[in-house]
Amino acid sequence: MAHRILIVDDEGHIREVIRVALKKAGMDVIEARDGKEALTRFAANKPDLIVLDIGMPEFDGLDVCREIRVPILFLSARDEEIDRILGLEIGGDDYVTKPFSPRELVARVNVILRRLSPRNGEAKAGPGALSQGGLLIDPEQHVASFAGTPLKLTAIEFGILRAFLTRPTSVFNREQLMRAAYQLNIQVSDRTIDSHIRNIRAKLAAHNCENVIETIHGVGFKLGRCEKEA
Known part of the structure; x- marks a missing residue:
């Protein structure tokens, strides 16, 4: 089953770039334009991972992260260390600064997805467990x-x-x-x-x-x- 990814960004062209890259990698994509819509989309669709912009009006990415327990790849136009530290502290898994390479973003998404536990059933342990x-x-x-x-x-x-x-x-x-x-x-x-x-x-x-x-x-x-x- 294809992984379901929620893209949250208030810039339509950014969402389009990410959507095309993720779909090309075989993933299902849902989109939201702001933090409030992201919470609604999350509740309705239960994505495996969120690509989440930090700087959005009204309800920003850090607010969304505090409300949701799911793997998150943060996006930000700012490369400030305080954003990076705060985002990872409250539950983010990785961080990409705009402008970004779509191929790099997909690679980072795949790394996070490989860390996910199985969604259903008992976890199977290998010899190195x-x-x-x-x-x-x-x-x-x-x-x-x-x-x-x-x-x-x-x-x-x-x-x-x-x-x-x-x-x-x-x-x-x-x-x-x-x-x-x-x-x-x-x-x-x-x-x-x-x-x-x-x-x-x-x-x-x-x-x-x-x-x-x-x-x-x-x-x-x-x-x-x-x-x-x-």
Whole structure:
């Protein structure tokens, strides 16, 4: 089944360029002209990924990102570091600055899509899978599950859990987690890492797992038991 992509941008010619490139790559495309329309389209069509402009009137891309839990590729006319950091902190998976190459954008979309967990059914683990308690991730397939149920993680969340599962008895400081999780050559604040940790804990708590990551005060974080609460 073709991946469904929602394009959100207030400039029609930008949407057209992205639409043509994504359709040529075999993807289904939905479009929205602003943030409010994006939320409506998202609810009606359940896309696999959103290509989301940051700078839109009324309801901008960062507002949309706060409301939606789905992989996001941000677009922006500005190459300001604050936009990049804030966008990734609240859940974005990657970032492209206008003007952009359509081929590069499609390549980045494909990278994010490969990280998606299966949409239905139990996650299948390969020989390189890592596990602790009920938590399992497969770095080669970019899938994650808890107690057999697929988890929908952002690329950053996946990278953090992969670091923990690679060294399950180690304590990681924030700088180590930044290096493990961020493929982009950017600096992020301690608050950003803390935000991702909170998101991971919330996603596992929804599966009755309250012990996925432990805080070691004054030092950092370590992997917990990753088990369901009795």
